[in-house]
Amino acid sequence: MDFLEMFYQGWEGIIRTVVVGTLAYASLMIFLRITGNRTLSKLNAFDLIVTVALGSVLASILMSKGVALAEGITALLLLIGLQYLVAVLSVKSQRFARMVRSEPQLLLRDGEPLLQAMHAARVTRDELDTVMRTSGYTDQSTISAIILEADGSFSVVGIGDKASDRVAVGNLST
Numbered sequence: 001m002d003f004l005e006m007f008y009q010g011w012e013g014i015i016r017t018v019v020v021g022t023l024a025y026a027s028l029m030i031f032l033r034i035t036g037n038r039t040l041s042k043l044n045a046f047d048l049i050v051t052v053a054l055g056s057v058l059a060s061i062l063m064s065k066g067v068a069l070a071e072g073i074t075a076l077l078l079l080i081g082l083q084y085l086v087a088v089l090s091v092k093s094q095r096f097a098r099m100v101r102s103e104p105q106l107l108l109r110d111g112e113p114l115l116q117a118m119h120a121a122r123v124t125r126d127e128l129d130t131v132m133r134t135s136g137y138t139d140q141s142t143i144s145a146i147i148l149e150a151d152g153s154f155s156v157v158g159i160g161d162k163a164s165d166r167v168a169v170g171n172l173s174t
Contacts, residue, residue, distance in 0.1 A: 108146035
Protein backbone atom coordinates (compact mmCIF):
# COMPACT_ATOMS: atom_id res chain seq x y z
CA MET A 1 0.00 0.00 0.00
CA ASP A 2 2.86 2.44 0.76
CA PHE A 3 4.17 1.96 -2.76
CA LEU A 4 0.90 3.21 -4.30
CA GLU A 5 0.85 6.29 -2.01
CA MET A 6 4.01 7.40 -3.74
CA PHE A 7 1.88 7.99 -6.87
CA TYR A 8 -1.51 9.01 -5.47
CA GLN A 9 -2.61 10.06 -1.98
CA GLY A 10 -6.12 11.24 -2.72
CA TRP A 11 -7.94 14.17 -4.22
CA GLU A 12 -7.48 16.43 -1.21
CA GLY A 13 -3.80 17.08 -1.93
CA ILE A 14 -4.43 17.60 -5.64
CA ILE A 15 -7.27 20.06 -5.02
CA ARG A 16 -5.17 21.92 -2.41
CA THR A 17 -2.28 22.20 -4.86
CA VAL A 18 -4.54 23.55 -7.64
CA VAL A 19 -6.39 26.06 -5.44
CA VAL A 20 -3.46 27.26 -3.33
CA GLY A 21 -1.08 27.19 -6.30
CA THR A 22 -3.41 29.29 -8.43
CA LEU A 23 -3.93 31.86 -5.67
CA ALA A 24 -0.22 32.00 -4.76
CA TYR A 25 0.75 32.39 -8.41
CA ALA A 26 -1.83 35.13 -8.95
CA SER A 27 -0.60 36.93 -5.82
CA LEU A 28 3.00 36.72 -6.99
CA MET A 29 2.08 38.10 -10.41
CA ILE A 30 0.15 40.99 -8.85
CA PHE A 31 3.04 41.82 -6.49
CA LEU A 32 5.55 41.71 -9.36
CA ARG A 33 3.33 43.86 -11.54
CA ILE A 34 3.02 46.46 -8.79
CA THR A 35 6.75 46.56 -7.99
CA GLY A 36 7.91 46.55 -11.61
CA ASN A 37 10.53 44.71 -13.66
CA ARG A 38 13.38 45.66 -11.33
CA THR A 39 12.27 43.05 -8.80
CA LEU A 40 13.35 40.16 -11.05
CA SER A 41 16.30 41.81 -12.75
CA LYS A 42 19.70 40.14 -12.78
CA LEU A 43 21.79 43.18 -11.94
CA ASN A 44 23.58 41.76 -8.91
CA ALA A 45 23.85 38.82 -6.51
CA PHE A 46 21.01 40.08 -4.32
CA ASP A 47 18.68 40.07 -7.30
CA LEU A 48 19.57 36.46 -8.03
CA ILE A 49 19.02 35.50 -4.40
CA VAL A 50 15.57 37.09 -4.36
CA THR A 51 14.58 35.37 -7.61
CA VAL A 52 15.65 31.97 -6.27
CA ALA A 53 14.00 32.66 -2.91
CA LEU A 54 10.71 33.61 -4.60
CA GLY A 55 10.76 30.33 -6.49
CA SER A 56 11.52 28.43 -3.30
CA VAL A 57 8.69 30.11 -1.40
CA LEU A 58 6.25 29.43 -4.24
CA ALA A 59 7.31 25.78 -4.28
CA SER A 60 6.85 25.56 -0.50
CA ILE A 61 3.37 27.04 -0.75
CA LEU A 62 2.46 24.56 -3.48
CA MET A 63 3.94 21.41 -1.98
CA SER A 64 3.89 21.81 1.79
CA LYS A 65 0.62 21.32 3.62
CA GLY A 66 2.32 22.93 6.61
CA VAL A 67 2.50 26.30 4.84
CA ALA A 68 -0.82 28.12 4.79
CA LEU A 69 -1.61 30.33 1.80
CA ALA A 70 -1.64 33.47 3.99
CA GLU A 71 1.83 32.64 5.37
CA GLY A 72 3.17 31.97 1.89
CA ILE A 73 1.76 35.19 0.47
CA THR A 74 3.25 37.06 3.43
CA ALA A 75 6.65 35.49 2.68
CA LEU A 76 6.39 36.47 -1.01
CA LEU A 77 5.39 40.00 -0.08
CA LEU A 78 8.23 40.23 2.44
CA LEU A 79 10.86 39.18 -0.12
CA ILE A 80 9.50 41.52 -2.78
CA GLY A 81 9.23 44.36 -0.27
CA LEU A 82 12.80 43.87 0.91
CA GLN A 83 14.04 43.75 -2.68
CA TYR A 84 12.13 46.96 -3.43
CA LEU A 85 13.66 48.60 -0.34
CA VAL A 86 17.18 47.55 -1.37
CA ALA A 87 16.59 48.97 -4.86
CA VAL A 88 15.26 52.28 -3.49
CA LEU A 89 18.12 52.62 -1.00
CA SER A 90 20.64 51.79 -3.75
CA VAL A 91 19.30 54.64 -5.87
CA LYS A 92 19.30 57.11 -2.98
CA SER A 93 22.67 56.19 -1.44
CA GLN A 94 25.86 55.48 -3.36
CA ARG A 95 27.40 54.09 -0.17
CA PHE A 96 24.57 51.60 0.26
CA ALA A 97 24.72 50.73 -3.45
CA ARG A 98 28.43 49.90 -3.16
CA MET A 99 27.66 47.61 -0.21
CA VAL A 100 25.06 45.55 -2.06
CA ARG A 101 26.30 45.62 -5.64
CA SER A 102 29.34 44.09 -7.18
CA GLU A 103 31.17 46.02 -9.86
CA PRO A 104 31.95 44.72 -13.35
CA GLN A 105 35.52 43.42 -13.66
CA LEU A 106 37.72 43.88 -16.71
CA LEU A 107 39.41 40.53 -17.40
CA LEU A 108 41.00 41.17 -20.81
CA ARG A 109 42.10 44.49 -22.34
CA ASP A 110 43.33 44.96 -25.91
CA GLY A 111 43.80 41.23 -26.41
CA GLU A 112 45.80 40.75 -23.19
CA PRO A 113 44.39 38.81 -20.22
CA LEU A 114 44.60 40.68 -16.92
CA LEU A 115 45.88 37.87 -14.73
CA GLN A 116 45.40 39.61 -11.37
CA ALA A 117 41.81 40.50 -12.22
CA MET A 118 41.18 36.96 -13.45
CA HIS A 119 42.63 35.55 -10.24
CA ALA A 120 40.51 37.91 -8.10
CA ALA A 121 37.39 36.92 -10.06
CA ARG A 122 38.36 33.22 -9.92
CA VAL A 123 38.21 32.91 -13.71
CA THR A 124 40.66 30.55 -15.40
CA ARG A 125 42.32 31.03 -18.76
CA ASP A 126 40.29 28.11 -20.13
CA GLU A 127 37.06 29.78 -19.00
CA LEU A 128 38.12 33.05 -20.63
CA ASP A 129 38.84 31.13 -23.85
CA THR A 130 35.38 29.55 -23.64
CA VAL A 131 33.75 32.97 -23.25
CA MET A 132 35.73 34.20 -26.25
CA ARG A 133 34.69 31.24 -28.44
CA THR A 134 31.02 31.33 -27.44
CA SER A 135 31.00 35.00 -28.43
CA GLY A 136 32.30 34.13 -31.89
CA TYR A 137 35.96 35.08 -31.47
CA THR A 138 38.83 32.73 -32.20
CA ASP A 139 41.71 35.20 -31.85
CA GLN A 140 42.08 37.14 -28.61
CA SER A 141 43.99 39.88 -30.42
CA THR A 142 40.68 40.86 -32.07
CA ILE A 143 39.07 41.50 -28.68
CA SER A 144 39.16 44.91 -27.04
CA ALA A 145 37.71 43.74 -23.71
CA ILE A 146 36.13 40.87 -21.82
CA ILE A 147 34.16 42.02 -18.81
CA LEU A 148 32.71 39.93 -16.02
CA GLU A 149 29.45 41.79 -15.37
CA ALA A 150 27.92 42.31 -11.93
CA ASP A 151 25.26 39.68 -12.70
CA GLY A 152 27.89 37.02 -13.48
CA SER A 153 27.52 37.16 -17.26
CA PHE A 154 30.36 38.08 -19.61
CA SER A 155 30.50 40.86 -22.17
CA VAL A 156 32.93 40.62 -25.05
CA VAL A 157 33.80 43.75 -27.00
CA GLY A 158 35.66 43.28 -30.25
CA ILE A 159 38.20 45.79 -31.50
CA GLY A 160 36.30 48.47 -33.36
CA ASP A 161 32.96 47.54 -31.74
CA LYS A 162 31.06 50.62 -30.69
CA ALA A 163 27.42 51.04 -29.75
CA SER A 164 27.12 53.76 -32.39
CA ASP A 165 28.49 51.39 -35.07
CA ARG A 166 25.89 48.77 -34.17
CA VAL A 167 23.06 51.30 -34.18
CA ALA A 168 24.14 52.60 -37.59
CA VAL A 169 24.25 49.08 -39.01
CA GLY A 170 20.85 48.37 -37.46
CA ASN A 171 19.39 51.50 -39.06
CA LEU A 172 20.78 50.59 -42.48
CA SER A 173 19.12 47.17 -42.47
CA THR A 174 15.64 48.49 -41.67
